[in-house]
Amino acid sequence: MKTAMLITLNTLAALALTLNARAAAPLPSWNDTAPKRAIIAFVEQVTKEGSPDFVKPGERIATFDNDGTLWVEQPIYTQVTFAIDEVIATAPHHPEWRETEPFKSILAHDREAMERFTIQDFEKVVAVTHSGMTVQQFQEIVQKWLADARHPRFKRPYTECVYQPMIELMRYLRTNGFKTYIVTGGGQEFVRAFAEPVYGVPPEEVVGSMGKVKYDYGKDGKPELIKLPDVLLVDDKTGKPEGINMVIGRRPQCAFGNSTGDQQMLEYTGAGGGARLMMLVHHDDARREYAYGAESKIGTFSDALMAEAKKKGWVVISMKDDWKTIFPATVK
């Protein structure tokens, strides 16, 4: 009797989910071109019970790069802008920076010098702005910065410089039983500070470059996690499948990126059996966003990556041709 009731209720719950999934036409900001059709065909393959490609709901994993895949990365990575702004904001507490590079150039707003910054220079900037506070304090600093900062061209918050078609894709996948992970070269705790309200992605589904943290006790004796300047994982290129293994422990069925930093994640995803979907956002829309590729320092989409995509059947999304809109229309 109890069992019968449970089965009926479970069936109802499943029915409710299924009907929810079908209620609205999916992906309204996508043109009816090859990428949209590939997404819908893939989802039908893996969700259709009895299909040879069927994947159980708990095992459906999608991974998304962030910079250039979910939000704007030009003219400079948002996290770098944050770090530079933080150096300027905290400079009064660091008189020594006025005489020390790379801080000196930042404080002098010397754009030419900043364009010549090496990886080591950026590492120094990240080290001082991303350590020495608790994880919670850091995320509050990021949230406060995101609330005030505006993109130099689009004059809106960075959290509204996200790609509406990709937001719809994440939602469509979640409605179909996927967990939608972010797998970003950016800082894990930087992205966690906004991923839930902006993308609907909770902290435990954000994989990113990781710094060490140290468990310690504050002045009040309360335990806290202090961010250290040491790097634990650079979640880019081969670091992406490595980070996926650390946090997820399963191979995704689909993966979405936009640059050479995502190649290994797409390769790793594609090497599994059954239906797979690998997609690359191609920035070819100078009018509505940016057009860049092989020659760009940020978000490099090399000719070799394009050749690899063609060879392996990875779907290249043309922002110009495949997306009706780029950004969400209204502030949420």
Add this chain to the structure above:
Amino acid sequence: MKTAMLITLNTLAALALTLNARAAAPLPSWNDTAPKRAIIAFVEQVTKEGSPDFVKPGERIATFDNDGTLWVEQPIYTQVTFAIDEVIATAPHHPEWRETEPFKSILAHDREAMERFTIQDFEKVVAVTHSGMTVQQFQEIVQKWLADARHPRFKRPYTECVYQPMIELMRYLRTNGFKTYIVTGGGQEFVRAFAEPVYGVPPEEVVGSMGKVKYDYGKDGKPELIKLPDVLLVDDKTGKPEGINMVIGRRPQCAFGNSTGDQQMLEYTGAGGGARLMMLVHHDDARREYAYGAESKIGTFSDALMAEAKKKGWVVISMKDDWKTIFPATVK
């Protein structure tokens, strides 16, 4: 119209979940003593909408130690037994081990020498048995070993030397919207090899000690993740909140352990606001399992930990008094 239908179906789905949760009396293997009452009171507090302690379903996190909390850790950690068996099994490929410690003592079955093994000795054993293969190959080796190995006293597979009351507790928490993470000092990939069928915990909800992995290409050109002998995280003591931050990124509302290695995880959990539940399994049942505590090298439950538990209101579970049964009755 569509919206109205969605609301109705969502309500039905929620109703189904609620009724499912209430259908069976929870925690049947627990005596009706203080620990069971504390669990039920805690769950009611955090799940009751409108309660000041209410936590949204997606944010409900429970963390469980594994060795000594979910399964037997005496007379020796299961993973150590696995590593020793692996040394013996693979010795024919390593003639040099016959002359090199600590392998020489293992191959000579010299129990006395093995009892004197240092941490460094064990590290050498773990390094050779837990690296040099792909993550997938390693998990297949573990699964094969678990299928054949038997606990020396209970004469049943290690995966059946799990604590039935804790399995029921995990299930009860999941039914009430919690994610039940394992946070173990054992190897993350070792525990992932059996956590889903045995505990209902998927790979992405297993935090453990982590070794580095390397993304590379096999002979067939297929990408794979190779286990390296380098340690990335020792997920014990202060490493537990650090590992929780890496993989989960949220503070748990409840945490379950059994030894000094779990103290920081319980502290960190308890330092959050609202209702919290911290519990320690106390092994005081020599007849049905084992009795050990402050003097034990494995699963040390120091007097200081007991004092801390009393001071902070952590609930100590007496296996003897609070659990009706220890192990699952039948092979599943």
